[in-house]
Amino acid sequence: MARSHAEWKQLAGQLTIEGRAFIDGEYVMAGDGRTFDCINPATADKLAQIALCGEAEVEWAVKAARRAFESGAWSNLAPLARGRILKRFAALIREHGDELALLETLDVGKPIGDTTSVDVPGAAYCVEWFAEAIDKVGGEVAPVDPKLVGLVTREPIGVVAAVVPWNFPILMASWKFGPALAAGNALILKPSEKSPLTAIRLAALAKEAGIPDGIFQVLPGAGEVGKLLALHNDIDCVAFTGSTGVGKLIAGYAAQSNLKRVWLELGGKSPNIVLPDCTDLAKAARTAAGAIFYNMGEMCTAGSRVLVHKDIKERFIEEFKKAAHGYQPADPLDPATSMGAIVDQIQYDKVLGYIDKGQTEGGGLVCGGSATQVAGKGLFIQPTAFEVDANATIAREEIFGPVLSVITFSDVEEAIRIANDTDYGLAAAVWTSNVSTAHQVARRLRAGTVWVNCYDEGGDMNFPFGGFKQSGNGRDKSLHALEKYTELKSTLIKL
Structure with a gap:
């Protein structure tokens, strides 16, 4: 049932807002206690104090993600089993749809009519789509010499850092974590400091759905967090949506470190x-x-x-x-x-x-x-x-x-x-x-x-999304997005 203007204002006054980071399965403050203010741009009211993560929190989260990935608790689940958990996650996003829409509206000034009809339902749909797709994507048996069996398979890339923008915070995040989680990876989500609220709330819903600790983590903070993730030698992939200028920096950080995979969805002048x-x-x-x-x-x-x-x-x-x-x-x-x-x-x-x-x-x-x-x-x-x-x-x-x-x-x-x-x-x-x-x-x-x-x-999720030239590389949405979060492996067995 649609809410009135007065009802949304009343609900906003009753809202409890979480501002802590989510690391290794629990909400935590930054180790040094630093925070930053989250401001409602429509009113200038302070909504919450948000944990300002830094190097210590990045190290903590990366270690937890690597440990969780290597344990196989998520990556070794059958695709059907991962899909079932992700479907529960999507259902929880829908169940808490009004709360998430309200957080998004208060955080970034988006009309509530849009967050309730586009942003939050779109995020749930994205997670559900990849949950349903992941057990239907197979590998290949290569045509080789009869003395060999040649397999071409995909496996999760490892630890993924998703650095997402403030204009569609929950939707753009889902375009990253949906396929990354479906493929079996551990994911660290870094929301923009301008729009951290829905990302922080999603972390608890992910855990409630059954996603193991360390597989879905959220690090709010400034640009330094994104830089540290892009430079980290134990991050296997960075997926970024934002400005072309920052995208170039992230690509450079990856080159300076371990040549991690970098996927960039950048600007436009359409x-x-x-x-x-x-x-x-x-x-x-x-x-x-x-x-x-x-x-x-x-x-x-x-x-x-x-x-x-x-x-x-x-x-x-x-x-x-x-x-x-x-x-x-x-x-x-x-x-x-x-x-x-x-x-x-x-x-x-x-x-x-x-x-x-x-x-x-x-x-x-x-x-x-x-x-x-x-x-x-x-x-x-x-x-x-x-x-x-x-x-x-x-x-x-x-x-x-x-x-x-x-x-x-x-x-x-x-x-x-x-x-x-x-x-x-x-x-x-x-x-x-x-x-x-x-x-x-x-x-x-x-x-x-x-x-x-x-x-x-x-x-709908069937169309790949991305650009030519300095609008970036790789694609979000569709089955093509799964390619970003997997590695190809050729296995040759001599009979």
Whole structure:
């Protein structure tokens, strides 16, 4: 049964928040007692004090993970048995769905309507999907000389560190720990210091589900924790989602240490191309608004560049402005809210800095363009769009906020050139009524995901997710994700 605004506010007032790290099966404070404050960006209220982990906690967790992995208590379980435990874990996530959604909303400012319908159910679905898949993925019998039996098998990679972002904390974490745990690994989850609450709570649910101690651990803290994990010689794999700059650092740390496997899902500056034969311009405009303003624009796949043909630009902008009105910031605890708060002061200042840059570089303001407050408080920014040149700063750099660049083009060739003229290659979209054009443009767009006449569709786990170029390597979701957390082994038996 759906809760009202008042009921969510009442529940928030009754919520007990855990702030300790989870190491070797129990909640613990940092050894030196250090903590940091967790702040609600919609109200500036302090939610909890969180354990600030450091080198001692990293060493403790890595030793526990290695011991748990080598014991075989998880890695040597039959895939079906691991799957059953993970299904219980998924069921517990659903059972505690309102609590987890509320933690996510309070922690990062996301609308409660989104956390209850997308983030938490999506995390449960991810865990369940890999739980159901893991006993259906086999190896190979290689075609070799009849005097040999040749087996090609996959085995868990070992100890995995998952360093995850603040924009979709529980969902992005599940995209890492779902396949990593299903494959039989031990996992250390490092949530962003901006969004630690759901990760910490998940640890207790994992233990309740039957995941052995040391197999699922959570280390809240600053970037130093991620660096220590990436440098650690007893970590076998780092899976990271975040900025391209930090991803490059993590790849370097891995190279400096033990050449651990590194999987990076990084930034984006995704183009959304509207061709002149688009037959439903209003739908394209509504979808474009959602592509940039959903989740306050804090999305690596955000459609932050709309490329629109010169003949339809004016009509498109009028329809877009109408759609943007539906994303006015409001209380994240109100189920009717479509846009919440920016995650913290640092990101808030960064986004406003880009808005200033758009104005000083001569961008024509389409809508928004300023900060706002809800009930006199909070880190809120109006949905904003500029008409700009393709080389404008806001059209080239990832902003991670509700700021759109509208760019005009004259023909398909120019649109494709502008779309691909970026360091990134995470996602793209094209709007056309011509099926041949759709296929031709999609093939030429250098992006890991291309949508046609839609944006951000395909939420099920069957599609691999990741990017080209500096948007990273490897893939989350789908059976392809399992490859990231396993090693291939060839075994040859002479008869």
